[in-house]
Each structure stands twice: as structure tokens, then as C-alpha cells.
Amino acid sequence: SLSxxxxxxxxxxxxxxxxxxxxxxxxxxxxxxxxxxxxxxPEDLLGQAFGMLGVGEKLAGTLASTSIVWAGDxxxxxxxxxGLMSMAMGLVAFNMKHSTPASVKKIKAE
Numbered sequence: 756s757l758s759x760x761x762x763x764x765x766x767x768x769x770x771x772x773x774x775x776x777x778x779x780x781x782x783x784x785x786x787x788x789x790x791x792x793x794x795x796x797p798e799d800l801l802g803q804a805f806g807m808l809g810v811g812e813k814l815a816g817t818l819a820s821t822s823i824v825w826a827g828d829x830x831x832x833x834x835x836x837x838g839l840m841s842m843a844m845g846l847v848a849f850n851m852k853h854s855t856p857a858s859v860k861k862i863k864a865e
Contacts, residue, residue, distance in 0.1 A: 766831075773834050781841065785812070787848055795851070 788808060796804045823833050 766828075770830065773831070777834060777837065784841070784844070791848060791851060 789805070792804045792808060793801065819833060819837065822836075823830050826833055
């Protein structure tokens, strides 16, 4: 079956490859989001923020799985959508990052 976005590769081989690349790239999302939460959320609201992050992760996983099943032969569109969303969040995270965390700056200043 050549229903993949690249006609030279069978759909299953391409899906395994794209899933591997996707998993490797998304492996940094949770630690990055947790560090951003810890940096920007007031300490008394951290528990609530981490809880909401966990709920969001579970909902996103459920929606992604459901959309892949729903898409049928057009499963690869989900990867395009996820890629676009990941790039957008990467740009947001890049614009919010600091070269050195505030806690390290405090330690060096003392």
C-alpha cells in the first residue's frame, strides 16, 4: 500500500519511522514544560499548574490516538498537525527561555 505522503515508502514503514522521530522530538516536551511552569508560576500555585499539565497531557494523548483511528488511511495528517503544533510551542518556549535559570543566577550572586 502506497498511501503514505512519500510514495517511495510503504505506509507502515513510514509510520514507524515518523513515530520514532516524533517520539524522540517530543521526549523533551514534558521536562521543558515542567521547567517553564516552575520558572513562571508562583510557588503556591505550582501544584495546581502541574495537575493541569498532567490532565492536558492525558487529554492530548487521548485526542491524538482517537484522531489517528478516526483518520483511517489519512493517519499521517495527524503527524502534520502535531508537527505544526509542536513547532508553534517550540517557538513560544524559545521566546520564553532564559540562558541561565534564575536559581543559578541567585547562587552565583551570593
